[in-house]
Amino acid sequence: DIQLTQSPSFLSASVGDRVTITCRASQGISSYLAWYQQKPGKAPKLLIYAASTLQSGVPSRFSGSGSGTEFTLTISSLQPEDFATYYCQQLNSYPRFGPGTKVDIK
Amino acid sequence: QLQLQESGPGLVKPSETLSLTCTVSGGSISSSSYYWGWIRQPPGKGLEWIGSIYYSGSTYYNPSLKSRVTISVDTSKNQFSLKLSSVTAADTAVYYCARKITYYYDSSGYPTFDYWGQGTLVTVSS
Numbered sequence: 429d430i431q432l433t434q435s436p437s438f439l440s441a442s443v444g445d446r447v448t449i450t451c452r453a454s455q456g457i458s459s460y461l462a463w464y465q466q467k468p469g470k471a472p473k474l475l476i477y478a479a480s481t482l483q484s485g486v487p488s489r490f491s492g493s494g495s496g497t498e499f500t501l502t503i504s505s506l507q508p509e510d511f512a513t514y515y516c517q518q519l520n521s522y523p524r525f526g527p528g529t530k531v532d533i534k
Numbered sequence: 535q536l537q538l539q540e541s542g543p544g545l546v547k548p549s550e551t552l553s554l555t556c557t558v559s560g561g562s563i564s565s566s567s568y569y570w571g572w573i574r575q576p577p578g579k580g581l582e583w584i585g586s587i588y589y590s591g592s593t594y595y596n597p598s599l600k601s602r603v604t605i606s607v608d609t610s611k612n613q614f615s616l617k618l619s620s621v622t623a624a625d626t627a628v629y630y631c632a633r634k635i636t637y638y639y640d641s642s643g644y645p646t647f648d649y650w651g652q653g654t655l656v657t658v659s660s
Contacts, residue, residue: 429597462646471630471650472581477637478644515581519645522596523571523583523634 430454430518432526440534447503449529451516456496460520463492463501466528467512475514476501506531536561538631538651546625546658552618556631556651563612564589569634571647572605572616574627582627586634587614621658628653 431454441447451461459479464472474483476492479499489504503510511533516526542554556570563570571586585595587605595603604617618625632647 458642460644464647471632471653472647473650474646474648477646477648478639481637481644483648517581517646522594523586523645523647525581525583527580 430521434526434529438530440532441506442534445506447506449501449514451499451526453497457518457520459495461499462517464515465512536649540631540651540654546621547660552621554616554629555613558612564609570614571632571634573630576627623658626658628655
């Protein structure tokens, strides 16, 4: 059973900051990882799949990297609309989500 | 533009069966390219995948819920449905339906959920 952890759980940042969120898998999952953004009261929105491929329409300030057990989501310059909770999801075995990282305004 | 819409009772009594339907519009549920899934989120908590179905009726479920879950598809109505039996307060959650697509390159397939419904809150209470 593959477990995902995310760090940090909570992040306080300012507009324009570079933000990095880490997702770790309990065993290797190759590149079978996706990242989602969720705002309060809304459904998750796909940002990145296959660990590093940007979903169509997602701003280029979002990027993903990693393979195996360690992955990162980077927002190069945080914008006001980016304050949200971010989840990683592994799809190597049955789909499973990480616990989430909430990005809040400093 | 593909749209998914969940529907069903917002209140279910403990020990009864939760039933939800997802109606797909703007595309065919019978496409061979996709699976269709249910995901839930208890209030203030994280996301949990429940299960997925192919248009042919092939299913796979989260092992932790498998004994209580049934997902079915009605291609004539472009809908798929969720039944969760013997519910308790722990099943109170926002339930989402979503489309699972697999992107292929480098001889590998990379699945992900790309379209989601808006979600529907189901409360389990007497």
